[in-house]
Amino acid sequence: MHVTDPQADVRAARDGDRAALDRLLAALWPRAFRLALGITQHAATAEDAAQDALVLVAARLASLRDAQAYPAWSTRLVVNAATSAARRRPAHVALEERGAAAGFEEALAERLDVLVALGTLPLWLRVPLLLRYVDGLSSREIGLTLGAPAATIRFRLALGRRRLAFALGLSAPAHEEFA
Amino acid sequence: MTDDPLAHRVRAALESAPVPAFPDASLAARIAATPPQAAHSFRRPLVAVGSGAALFVAALAVGVHTQFHFPPAVERAMERLERMRGHTGPFVTYDVTPQSLEQVRTQTDFPIVVPRGMRVVSAFALPKGQGVSLIIERRGRDSSGVTRDQVALDETWARGPAGKYPSVRINNDGTIHPLHTHVWRVGNVRLTVSELVPRYRAFAREIERATRPPQP
Numbered sequence: 001m002h003v004t005d006p007q008a009d010v011r012a013a014r015d016g017d018r019a020a021l022d023r024l025l026a027a028l029w030p031r032a033f034r035l036a037l038g039i040t041q042h043a044a045t046a047e048d049a050a051q052d053a054l055v056l057v058a059a060r061l062a063s064l065r066d067a068q069a070y071p072a073w074s075t076r077l078v079v080n081a082a083t084s085a086a087r088r089r090p091a092h093v094a095l096e097e098r099g100a101a102a103g104f105e106e107a108l109a110e111r112l113d114v115l116v117a118l119g120t121l122p123l124w125l126r127v128p129l130l131l132r133y134v135d136g137l138s139s140r141e142i143g144l145t146l147g148a149p150a151a152t153i154r155f156r157l158a159l160g161r162r163r164l165a166f167a168l169g170l171s172a173p174a175h176e177e178f179a
Numbered sequence: 180m181t182d183d184p185l186a187h188r189v190r191a192a193l194e195s196a197p198v199p200a201f202p203d204a205s206l207a208a209r210i211a212a213t214p215p216q217a218a219h220s221f222r223r224p225l226v227a228v229g230s231g232a233a234l235f236v237a238a239l240a241v242g243v244h245t246q247f248h249f250p251p252a253v254e255r256a257m258e259r260l261e262r263m264r265g266h267t268g269p270f271v272t273y274d275v276t277p278q279s280l281e282q283v284r285t286q287t288d289f290p291i292v293v294p295r296g297m298r299v300v301s302a303f304a305l306p307k308g309q310g311v312s313l314i315i316e317r318r319g320r321d322s323s324g325v326t327r328d329q330v331a332l333d334e335t336w337a338r339g340p341a342g343k344y345p346s347v348r349i350n351n352d353g354t355i356h357p358l359h360t361h362v363w364r365v366g367n368v369r370l371t372v373s374e375l376v377p378r379y380r381a382f383a384r385e386i387e388r389a390t391r392p393p394q395p
Contacts (some may be wrong), residue, residue: 022203025206026201028199029201030198033198033199034193034194034196034198035193037193037196038189038193043199044198047199047202051202051205051206051209054206055209055210055213058210058213059210059213076300081274087251112192114188114189114191114192115192118189118192129189130189130193132186132193133185133186133189133190134189134190134193140281143281144279144281147279147280147281149284151283161185165184165185168188169186170184170185
């Protein structure tokens, strides 16, 4: 298996190496789609948003000075593209299509329940929670991505977690210290 | 990675979602049709930084040295403004690297207050603890704000009442535009935000005429 260093790819892509850029985008694609799906709650919208984010990554990569900042930088572009798409898309349309999807694929009912529950959270709670649970970012890293202090992110995480548990019909979650 | 039942359910829900095939062809076409935007991200801070410097040069109305590294046209315009105000000293410049708000907060010993509802695009700390310039996204467009310690370079400006002040912005090409500067105080921190306001157009034109270099 051919293993490449992502930071080396970032530097090479910044210098115009098309193959390196393709590797970066292909590696980012699944993560971008899943993050966008969690934010937009709609597969087609998420796909469009993830594509938009990848185009922005390609267009703006030359302006990225620090290759180490690429993960947070690219995540920010994905989050921005997905939140913009989620705001453009009326919530009731997404809900109707989720219902259709649930009927189409019964086996996914449990997973769709989670998506529906996530959809009840406002974006300012949903996005930090997704970055925490799906990308495994710390409060500080989420704060850097979203431009908010870590303390604010910790508050949002705790509140989002309580609301998500309530939406899923779970008992109040055990206390978690959000680092 | 957080691993509790709630986190596990969220992760499972998203990771089990089928990921569409990588849109190689359509993405390549869109990327080919999108010009690189490296110059944009460089220009925006400079314009905003320019307006921050305009606050120091024009609104402070004191002979402070120019402490930013600007395009030559901007430096010439600033020099003209300062000459008009009687400043004859040397100009000092240095490079400015836009940073995140979090990074800048680690470099200052005073609180940086961001108005509610405004998103900070980038920021940079002014030298010697003079303050912090924030590039703020406001009403769909970027504008520049400067938060400053109460003990500032110019006592008159620092103690001035909250309100609106005429100022100017210097663009990258050296042209001068009017600004309407809102100033208010939160605790010990003064915050100023500049906006283009039509009724100050005459003010800017007057300055631009007065500082226009003689045509050969």
